[in-house]
Structure formats: C-alpha cells, structure tokens
Amino acid sequence: MAEKEPHLNGSCPGPSIPPPNQEDKNKSRGCFCRLFGCLWKTIAALILIIVLAIFICWLILQPRMFKVHITDAKLTQFNFTNNNNNLQYKLDLNITLRNPNKKMDIYFDKIEANAFYEGQRFDTENLTIWGFKVERKSTHFLNATFAGQQWMVLGANELDFNEQKSVGVYSIDLKCYLRIRFRIGDFIGGNHKPKVRCGLKVPLISNGNLSTARFETTRCDVHLF
Numbered sequence: 001m002a003e004k005e006p007h008l009n010g011s012c013p014g015p016s017i018p019p020p021n022q023e024d025k026n027k028s029r030g031c032f033c034r035l036f037g038c039l040w041k042t043i044a045a046l047i048l049i050i051v052l053a054i055f056i057c058w059l060i061l062q063p064r065m066f067k068v069h070i071t072d073a074k075l076t077q078f079n080f081t082n083n084n085n086n087l088q089y090k091l092d093l094n095i096t097l098r099n100p101n102k103k104m105d106i107y108f109d110k111i112e113a114n115a116f117y118e119g120q121r122f123d124t125e126n127l128t129i130w131g132f133k134v135e136r137k138s139t140h141f142l143n144a145t146f147a148g149q150q151w152m153v154l155g156a157n158e159l160d161f162n163e164q165k166s167v168g169v170y171s172i173d174l175k176c177y178l179r180i181r182f183r184i185g186d187f188i189g190g191n192h193k194p195k196v197r198c199g200l201k202v203p204l205i206s207n208g209n210l211s212t213a214r215f216e217t218t219r220c221d222v223h224l225f
Helices: 022-061 155-167
Strands: 065-082 084-099 103-115 120-126 133-136 138-151 167-182 187-192 195-203 222-223
Touching: 065 167, 065 195, 084 103, 084 120, 084 133, 084 195, 103 138, 120 138, 133 195
Parallel strands: none
Antiparallel strands: 065 084, 084 138, 103 120, 103 133, 103 167, 167 187, 167 195, 195 222
16 A cells, blocks of 8 residues: 655745855955955055155255344334323334245235234234235345324333333334245245244334444244244
8 A cells, every 4th residue: 555645734845045154254354354455555655645745845945934034123202191001102114024945936915014012012004015026035125114102001011111211122022914825936826824923122212312222133933823
C-alpha cells in the first residue's frame, strides 16, 4: 500500500536568507575611509599651495608698512578760559608719509586727523579731500592746522595742565584713521583701515617767542588692524 504524503498546511517556506556578509560591510567601510582620506589630502594640498603662493609673493614683493613722521609742530595758542572749561588753540603740523616699498604704490583715500589733550578730543580735520597716491620709495608731505575753541572740562587734569603750562610744553596726541589701497602693477586691491597714533610734546610759541624746549621730529605708531 502506497504511503500517503504528509498534508502541509500553509505555504511551504522558501530557502532562508543568509545574513549580510561581514566581508561586504568591511568593503563598504573601506571605500568610505578611502574617499574621506582622498578628500582630506586634497584639502590639505590646496591649503599648502595657497600658503606657498602667499609666501612666494611675500618674498618677491617684501611688503612694508608706510611710515608717518611729524617733522614740525607750532603751537601758538593753547589756553583755557571760562573757569577752565573752554580751550582756545592753534596748532600747525608738518606731516610726512613715506612709502618704503620697492614694488608697491599706496593710495591714501582718506585721512581723518584727531587732536586730543588729556584724553579729550578737541578738533578733527580731514587731510584728504580728493585722495592721493604715494609711489614706491617716495615721500608725501601734508600740512594740518587745528584752530578754534572747544568746550572741555579739565577736572582732575588741571594739575597736569598747570605743570605743562609752567614748562611751556604740552602733551598732545594725534590720532589718525585712514583708508588705503595698494597697487602692484595694474592690480589695485585692498580696502584697509589702519590707525596712526602720535604722542607729541609741543612747545608753546607765545608772542613770537619760543620756549627753551624745541619740537623734535616724532615717529608715529602705525597699526594696520
């Protein structure tokens, strides 16, 4: 008698799906690492090329900051009135701008000069109406005049003022805010805003008579940023 085939309920299960191959996972991870490594090497190479280009340009151009000197200063009026609350002044300055670069011109688009006494500003003058260019290895001369009166309160600085008045030499600070550009060949670039500070010791000329002290040429501090 023939044996009966067993009755199967439901569908017959197919072959089991094997788990993901660990080797495939390792291959995917390795491809990602190689891609990331190539990307990182490319970025590092670009940075190195840029740094080398900047260094080579610096070696060729040898850029140097411009120099500022106050070569002469004449103070013909500097006194307080109205209970030491009103400053009357007249100050004339001779200024030189020196471009020491051999291969680069400098455009001075703006020079705003501010005169300070004991930390208080008493006058502001614009020294560049149209702007000008200082060519390589050359010097430009400027004249600045501060004249008028300004409401100021001496307060605790009255003692310092009286000491300077007795000597006839006053400590006046000149602070300049500039806007400049550089020219190399036909290329003009940059819009830099350096700051210049000059600490001056200026003798007072009273009735045409100069005090025993004389003004000495003063080199100013220049900061590009």
